[in-house]
Amino acid sequence: MPRMNPRQLWAAKLAGRPLPATQRPAALLSGAVAPPRQPFTGRILGIDPSLRGTGLALLELAPGRPPLLLRCRTVTVPARQPLAFALGEIHRHVSEFLEGAGVRHVALEQTIYVQNFQTAQILGAARGSAIAAAAIRDLPVFEYAPLRVKQAVVGAGRASKKQMARTVMAILGHGRALAFDEADAAGVALCHAFTWRG
Numbered sequence: 001m002p003r004m005n006p007r008q009l010w011a012a013k014l015a016g017r018p019l020p021a022t023q024r025p026a027a028l029l030s031g032a033v034a035p036p037r038q039p040f041t042g043r044i045l046g047i048d049p050s051l052r053g054t055g056l057a058l059l060e061l062a063p064g065r066p067p068l069l070l071r072c073r074t075v076t077v078p079a080r081q082p083l084a085f086a087l088g089e090i091h092r093h094v095s096e097f098l099e100g101a102g103v104r105h106v107a108l109e110q111t112i113y114v115q116n117f118q119t120a121q122i123l124g125a126a127r128g129s130a131i132a133a134a135a136i137r138d139l140p141v142f143e144y145a146p147l148r149v150k151q152a153v154v155g156a157g158r159a160s161k162k163q164m165a166r167t168v169m170a171i172l173g174h175g176r177a178l179a180f181d182e183a184d185a186a187g188v189a190l191c192h193a194f195t196w197r198g
Contacts, residue, residue, distance in 0.1 A: 005155050011066075011171075038198035039063065042104035043070070045097055045134075046189025048181050049108060049127045051086050052077050055181030056097050059172075059189045067190060069172045071097065072182040083122070087129040094133035106134040106141045107192035109149060109184060144191050149184075152191040 004012065004020060012019060040061050048055035054075040060068045075093045077086040097103075108130065111123045134141050147157040154167045165183035168174075171190060178186065 040105075040193040040196045040198065043102055044189040044192055045094070045101075045103045045106045046185040046187070046192070047094065047106065047108045047130050048184035048188060049090070049111075049123070049130050050181065051083070051090075051122050051126045052079060053181050054090050054093070054126060054130065055179070055183070055185035056093060057178075057182055057186035057189055058097055058101060058103070059186060059193070061193050067172055067193060069174055069186060070101075072178060072186065073097075074179050074181045083125065087125055090126055090129040091133050094130045098133060098137055098139065103139060105192060105196075106131075106139050107188045108141065108143050109188045110143045110145050112145055112147075142192050142196075144188055144195075148195075149187050149191040152194045153187045 009019065041063060043058060043060050046055075046057045046059065055072070056075065057072040058070040060070055062068075073093065075090055077089050081089075098106075108127065111120070111127065131141055144152075150159045150164060151157045153171070154163055156163075159167070161180045161184070164187055165178055165180055168183045168186045168190065169178060172186065
């Protein structure tokens, strides 16, 4: 069997297909018994937080079928609107996505690098607004570094936004092109599904 790339390995794992012997974890090859990993099932809200363009993507995962994109949106807030208004819009839209949707987990992209202290504060406020909407509903929130998201979804930590969007659409079998913020939100949800340990 030819060597599989990371995306193919995750697809095989989620589908319950056996992995090639040469790519199984060393603990399994040595005969050690590893507890079976239960694939994630249910709905995940992926969030790519930003003050002026927060991406939201609601995914559903079920055994034996590819991940399904239920809804996505970019929360766009014009620059002329003040910070408080933007934070309210983020909170309102995240709340709308969560209301009655049966979301099991919320996954967010972490902010790793920022240009200055003021940018860090603004991004932190946007993230806090999104996290608060999940927290008041007692939903577990998981955070992933951008590098980890790209590695889990594309197989390359330095993938471009275009590569990320193209890979996400291929995994989801989605017909229309997703906006970059929506693709990033779907990517973080897929990262959570692919790496979550139940």
